[in-house]
Amino acid sequence: MEKINEIAQFEELVESKEPFFLLKHSTTCPVSAAAFEEYKAFLGEAGTNQKGYYLAVRESRELSNYIAETANIRHESPQVIFFKNGQPEWNESHWKITKDNLASIR
Template identity: 55%
Template sequence: MTLKKILAQEQFDELAQSKSFLLVKHSLTCPVSQAAFEEYQEFAEANDVNTAYLTVQEARPLSNYVAEKYSVKHESPQAILFKNGEVAWHASHWKITNKSLREAVQA
C-alpha cells in the first residue's frame, strides 16, 4: 500500500470519514522516530490498511489539531489507529513495531 503523506487539516478530515485508518506522526530529526517509521513502512507495504503519516516539522498545526481533537497527548513518533471516528489504539516510540501495528489493526 502506498504511504500517504498529509500536511493539512482538510486532508486529515477527509481520512477521518473512512471506517478506519492508521496515522503515524514522524520526526525527521529523531533516530527513534526513524526506526519507528521504518517499522510503519514495512507494515504498510505488507498490509492492505488505509494509512497516512505526517512529519511534525512540516505539519505541526495538524499534529496539534489531532492531539487536541482526540485528547491524545502529542508524542513523536506516534501511531494512532482510528476506527469509526474514534481513537481505537495508540502507541509511541519503541512500542511502534510491525507486530504491534498488525495486532492493533486485527483487534
C-alpha cells in the first residue's frame, strides 16, 4: 500500500492501465479509520496481489477533488475506488468498505 499526494502520481497510475484500488480517507474520522484498517487487511491478505494506494483528503484536497472530477464519482470520505484499464469500475464508501467487499472485486 502506497500513499499518493500528487495529481501526476494518480495520472501515472491511470495511464498504466493496470488495475488498482484507491482509498480516500480522513485522518480525523473514526469511520475512516475503520475503513483504513479493512483496506489494509484486504491488501495484506495472503494471496492478494492487488495494488493499493491511498490519500489523506485533508492533506491532498486538490488531488481528491481532481479524482472526483475525472472519475465522475461524487466525493465521499472514506471512499474506495477500483480502477481497471484506466477507468473507475467500482466504488464504495463508509461502512461498506470491508475486507470481504473489497475481496469480491476483480
